[in-house]
Amino acid sequence: MKKNRLGKFSWLLGLMFVVLFGAVTSAQAATSDQSLARVKAKGTLVMGTSPNYPPYEFQINQHGKSKIVGMDIELGKQIAKDLGVKLVVKKLSFDSLLPALTTGKVDMILSGMSPTPARRKSVDFTNIYYTEGEAILINRTDQAKYKTKKSLAGQKVAAETGTLQYNLIKQQMPASKLTGMSSAANLILALKTHKVAAVVKGTASATAYAKNDPSLIAINGHFKTSTAQAGNAIALKKGSTSLKLAINRSLAKVKKHGWIQKKYLKTAGKYLKVNTADTSMWHYRDYFVKGVQYTLLIAIVGIIGGSILGMLLALLRFSVIKPVRWLATAYVEFVRGTPLMVQIMFVYFGIGMIVDVSALVAGMIAIVLNSAAYLSEIIRGGIQAVDPGQTEAAESLGMSKKATLQYVVLPQTVKIIWPSLGNQFINLIKDTSMVSIIGVTELIYQLGIVQADTYRGVAPIGVAMVIYFVICWLLTRVLRYYERRLNHTNTPVA
Known part of the structure; x- marks a missing residue:
């Protein structure tokens, strides 16, 4: 009997030691990391979310203005209030949330995310804030x-x-x-x-x-879920112990008062009625207009920047300096051999770790870099297609290499490659849809928002198709006009 009591006492003492050691370790970790201090120092808590998941997070069209609302948004506001900072909501596709967190683009992910074992390997999670089947x-x-x-x-x-x-x-x-x-x-x-x-x-x-x-x-569904992954939690960057403890204190207060059921879900329900009051595409015209504006901006930057860089790469491919020629060739082959979507994510999340750039700027940079590789090959092919006799004739007239290139070769190159350039420009307009993955509110991103908000699937797609067709049709008309003008110009050197 004494041995049994002694064993129980030893077990209890051991348990107390483990709990005490764990508490001390957690406290030490909280004091060593600066995650909470950084948030308070900048005065903002950046929340990453994918606003197409009602009632957690979604967008509404209220008085002609777009607004992100939902249960998670209300919870994020409360957490920011408890931390004494301002909440900043950053929109991303769901697949881009974890990369955004690990690269420091956001401070936390609050987007109806479940703490699965696979996710726990790359990020930390707070306590469960909402459990559902x-x-x-x-x-x-x-x-x-x-x-x-x-x-x-x-x-x-x-x-x-x-x-x-x-x-x-x-x-x-x-x-x-x-x-x-x-x-x-x-x-x-x-x-x-x-x-x-x-x-x-x-x-x-x-x-x-x-x-x-x-x-x-x-x-x-009657699905069986383990306790470790049941419900939703807030994802944080690995090692964010102090921020995690602070958020857990805020979540405990929310749970104690039952605010999710009593307030947040009811607020989300009211906002849902705003969206379903008028689900016509005309009511959401501002969404599509904004999408067109961003699409055209990215396309114009891509065409101008890609053409300039593409011309430079094409000329470097003809350089007599081998390392320069090899470098230009390697760039073109690498860019053409990797998907545009991967390039966009690399610029935003990869380079963004060194230099903080907005999603829009990152998208434009990726589009320019990608289009330049394809345009350089079109331009290089056009230069090679110019009759060598034209260059020889220019040299016989005493023209320098620079003058020959500027006044003889390039004008004829433009005439040769114009149809191919037109096709590339049209493809570039459609490629702008890829930047939606990092949260740029171009046409495809807005299309997804309208689908989620109106619960209508086909109508928004139809509107987007018509818009893309009109843009590409107008561009085709402009390109053909200048093509006719180029065909009526005389050859510079006979």
Whole structure:
């Protein structure tokens, strides 16, 4: 009996030591890192979010102005208030949130994110602030056919890639055909057009979609989730101990007063009614106008900057200095051999770690660098297509190499490559859609926002298609006009 008591006492003493040691270690870590101090020093708490996930975060069109609202936004405001700083919301695609956090673009991710084991390897998480189940969205016409997740065996079931729901389908619905998509808007569109049979989402989001779209219905998924990854938490950069402790204190206060259920969800519900009051595309015209403005700005910068850099690269390819020629060739081959989307993310997240640039500037830089590589090859091919006799004739007249290039070769090169340049310029306008991945509010980004806010999938796509067609058609007319003028000019040297 004494041994038993002694054993219990030893076990209790050991447990107390572990708890005390853990508390001391946490306190030491909190004092050693400067994450909280940095936030307070700059006076802002930058919150990364993907505003296409109602009721957590979404945009509304209120009095002609766009505004990001939702349950997570209200929670972010409270956290910032408790820290004594101002909340700054940064819009990104969901796939770009973790890179933005790890590269310091944002201080925290508050976007309905679940603390999965895979995510915990790269970032830290606060305590769970909201716990919900998982629901399955289906078309109302299929209500009798699909009543449980087992009834979806053999059918396509979709979720956002990289989410808890995606993994749950993989693990607990092995008989179904898993389909991953990058945005909530695309998921709903695929469901409504019967490309997939069901979509798995968090209960709050699924309920919001079902309430605002009579063609959809949400059913209980009855998924099993571990305690470690159930619910939603706030993601922080690894080692942000002091900031994590401060946010956890704020979350504890929110939980104690029940503000998420009593205030934040109700506020989000009121904002949802604002969006569904008028879901016409005309009501969202300002969104598309803003998207066109950014698309044209990026395209114009890309065309001008890409043409100048492309010309320089093309001339360097003809340099007699081998290292210069090799360097220009390597640049062109590397850029043409990597996807534009990867280049955009590298400029924003990679170079952005050294020099802090905005998403718009990063997008324009990536577009210029990418288009320059393709334009340089078009220009180089045009220079090579000029009859060598033209250069020889210019030299026989005593013209310098610079004058020959300027007055003989390049004018004929422009005439030869003009149709190819026109095609590249049109492709460049469409390539601007890639910058939406880092949160630039060009046309495709705005399209996704309108889809999420109006619960309409096809109509916003139709509007965007018409806008792109009009822009490209007008550019084609301009290019053809100048092509006719070039064809009527005389050859400089005969």
